[in-house]
Amino acid sequence: MASLDFLPTFPDALNVLTAAGLILIAGILGARLAARWLPVPAITGYVLTGLLLGPAVLNVVDINVLNKLGLLVDLALGLVLFELGRRVDYQWLLREKRLLATGIVISLCTFGALYWTLTMFGFSTLIASMAAAIGMASSPAVALNVVREVKAEGQLSERMLNIVVIGNALAFIGFSMGLSVLHLEYQAGWRSYVVHPLYLFFGSVLLGWVASRILIWLGRWLGRDGQAHLILMLALIAATVGMAIMFKLSALIALLALGIASRSHGPRRTVIEPDFSQFTAVLYVLLFVYAGAKLELSHLRELAPVVLAYIAVRFGVTIFLTSALAPANGITVRKGALLGLGLTPLSGFKIVLVHHAAGFYPQFGVELTTLMVSILVLLEIIGPICTRYALVASGEAKT
Amino acid sequence: MLEFTSSTPLTMGVELELQIVNRRDYNLTRGSSDLLVLLDKQKHGYDIKPEITESMIEIATSVHTKHEEMLAELSAMRKLLVSAADKLNLGLAGGGAHPFQHWEDQRIFPAERYRLVSELYGYLAKQFTVYGQHIHIGCANGDEAVRLAHLLARYIPHFIAMSASSPFYQGVDTTFQSSRLTSINAFPLSGYMPFVTDWDAFNTYFEKMARLGIVASMKDFYWDIRPKPEYGTVEIRVCDTPLTIETAVALGAYAQTLSKYFFEDRSLTPSQDTYLTYSYNRFQACRFGMAGILINPANGEQPPIRDDILQTFDLLADTAKELGTTEAIIFLRKRVLASQTDAGWVRTRFQESGSLSDVVRQQSELWMVR
Numbered sequence: 001m002a003s004l005d006f007l008p009t010f011p012d013a014l015n016v017l018t019a020a021g022l023i024l025i026a027g028i029l030g031a032r033l034a035a036r037w038l039p040v041p042a043i044t045g046y047v048l049t050g051l052l053l054g055p056a057v058l059n060v061v062d063i064n065v066l067n068k069l070g071l072l073v074d075l076a077l078g079l080v081l082f083e084l085g086r087r088v089d090y091q092w093l094l095r096e097k098r099l100l101a102t103g104i105v106i107s108l109c110t111f112g113a114l115y116w117t118l119t120m121f122g123f124s125t126l127i128a129s130m131a132a133a134i135g136m137a138s139s140p141a142v143a144l145n146v147v148r149e150v151k152a153e154g155q156l157s158e159r160m161l162n163i164v165v166i167g168n169a170l171a172f173i174g175f176s177m178g179l180s181v182l183h184l185e186y187q188a189g190w191r192s193y194v195v196h197p198l199y200l201f202f203g204s205v206l207l208g209w210v211a212s213r214i215l216i217w218l219g220r221w222l223g224r225d226g227q228a229h230l231i232l233m234l235a236l237i238a239a240t241v242g243m244a245i246m247f248k249l250s251a252l253i254a255l256l257a258l259g260i261a262s263r264s265h266g267p268r269r270t271v272i273e274p275d276f277s278q279f280t281a282v283l284y285v286l287l288f289v290y291a292g293a294k295l296e297l298s299h300l301r302e303l304a305p306v307v308l309a310y311i312a313v314r315f316g317v318t319i320f321l322t323s324a325l326a327p328a329n330g331i332t333v334r335k336g337a338l339l340g341l342g343l344t345p346l347s348g349f350k351i352v353l354v355h356h357a358a359g360f361y362p363q364f365g366v367e368l369t370t371l372m373v374s375i376l377v378l379l380e381i382i383g384p385i386c387t388r389y390a391l392v393a394s395g396e397a398k399t
Numbered sequence: 400m401l402e403f404t405s406s407t408p409l410t411m412g413v414e415l416e417l418q419i420v421n422r423r424d425y426n427l428t429r430g431s432s433d434l435l436v437l438l439d440k441q442k443h444g445y446d447i448k449p450e451i452t453e454s455m456i457e458i459a460t461s462v463h464t465k466h467e468e469m470l471a472e473l474s475a476m477r478k479l480l481v482s483a484a485d486k487l488n489l490g491l492a493g494g495g496a497h498p499f500q501h502w503e504d505q506r507i508f509p510a511e512r513y514r515l516v517s518e519l520y521g522y523l524a525k526q527f528t529v530y531g532q533h534i535h536i537g538c539a540n541g542d543e544a545v546r547l548a549h550l551l552a553r554y555i556p557h558f559i560a561m562s563a564s565s566p567f568y569q570g571v572d573t574t575f576q577s578s579r580l581t582s583i584n585a586f587p588l589s590g591y592m593p594f595v596t597d598w599d600a601f602n603t604y605f606e607k608m609a610r611l612g613i614v615a616s617m618k619d620f621y622w623d624i625r626p627k628p629e630y631g632t633v634e635i636r637v638c639d640t641p642l643t644i645e646t647a648v649a650l651g652a653y654a655q656t657l658s659k660y661f662f663e664d665r666s667l668t669p670s671q672d673t674y675l676t677y678s679y680n681r682f683q684a685c686r687f688g689m690a691g692i693l694i695n696p697a698n699g700e701q702p703p704i705r706d707d708i709l710q711t712f713d714l715l716a717d718t719a720k721e722l723g724t725t726e727a728i729i730f731l732r733k734r735v736l737a738s739q740t741d742a743g744w745v746r747t748r749f750q751e752s753g754s755l756s757d758v759v760r761q762q763s764e765l766w767m768v769r
Contacts, residue, residue: 089422330433332436398506
């Protein structure tokens, strides 16, 4: 049989490129099929496809392949945060303090209510506070993509995106604080619990800011060459994600900072708004199928009561507050309630943080991860549908 | 039978259609319903209305006799609008057309009348996302209104040239000073009022058109100048919305002064020959602005529009003094002498920055007075 040595041995798993191709094709087919039966956004279709292909169900795409795709997913997430940052007008937030206050109040109340709920279920203070911190963060990827998909424009869309940014920033800060308590509990040195969260936050912001200066300087030098700007931006996004990983910083915060800071406000802010859409669409499909594949169903049954309570409390608190604060935001109470509904998706990638923490203290990590993954199973499927419904029902989606 | 409501001659009012833009790339945005929700919470008493697409808002002054008072009212309205727009992070701008919007992106405002218009006119309705200033002049009766409308027709190029502010359309320099009026030409009932000589004759015409099922109300005529019997006015509709409210008010005062001149000089009679050159003169004004020519059908002279405007200002000097509009005429005269037009301003800003987004940003800062 030596003459047939050139034939490959049958591989036991897909390699990365094949898996990426499969994920993309399955993703677009899945989204199309889902949309044919139900008025769901493409994202839900991607997530369901991922769930089906991933380890939880068919295991066509196994955990090794998923881990290898991590790099592309990091890049995709970086892009989301960058685009969200570009979309957020911090000068508006500073001027429209009621919106800023709305974002902060929603986050803090959500945190408090979730913390209380989880302790009622017997979770330790630390787990409860970290899971509650994650609950403050609505998903940036879902919000941005659904707004784009239905071409939504208006106050609900704009305010929702800003609140998403505020929630994510606070969730990150809350989580970092939880991390320092964790260091304390496991009796790490003071450097860990004081310096580590500070390093994470300020280091990431600094990285993003430096990248934004480079973007603006080089951009100015390149003039109005749109193609060159596009390449420059993508290059800096990739490099910033990469550096955040190298320096053990938060890529999400760095990219958010890069996006916000690069929306320049100088006297000659000849804003070039590059059209990423063709390129990013590919990465986003990958991102959501990946997110679906990462979901785990195994603990859902045993954790069902706490999972449902978590979702119900988060949902109730958010909608109550956005409705109550609607007049302060200059929108109708109905639109306020829809705004709260739009915030339902949970940021799945705060899980990255959890894994990060789990890396330091495995036994702690497992408990938190199990809980969060089970909550995400439901919210990643329901969340995008809620956001889409909110945008359509408010009349902001282009129909 | 249309009843013409009598109003005090020479009272005036203006309506301005404004652009609502986002502050990200300064494209038109869906903003009027959000803006109106916020404005309606306050008991402001001003006339602020939605228009056919969601990226437009229309403001109208109350009835005035003095242009200074009209300016004061518009300034107060602007202040109210600016604070609401700031809260919502929207920009408001003058200008007859948005320079780079795509008409198919526009959304029809959710109201029955606009839905019907959109159904009838198809893509024309969305292309109608253009922004004009309308000037109303009060008339004692329908006969006076018909006479005034015909006499003003010869001066339409003046209003076009002095207000022109839409050189860019759909992302390109149209080479026109006012590209906006061209999109109105596409409507079947655009153009000018037929040459009827009194209100009875007008009514006969209107009833024929109504019986034929072509029109239901005066709103269905998209004429450049039309009598507005409900208000008791003649309405001039050719102006682009100027970049500032000061220019808008000065144009109103100019129309008021011209009207006074016509009301007083009874020897002037409308001539059907005005309409021989009407469309051509209108085109010259849209295309070349002040540099266009204005053919006089009576004597065949072809002066530049600019010279004709300056001559008319001289002619109106005494009337303006009596009416108290001298200041407004001087404001316009300075602009004409310096060849200062809004269309020119827009083109210069584009040459400086190379970005139409940046042009709209500056346009909105100018209107909002930053």
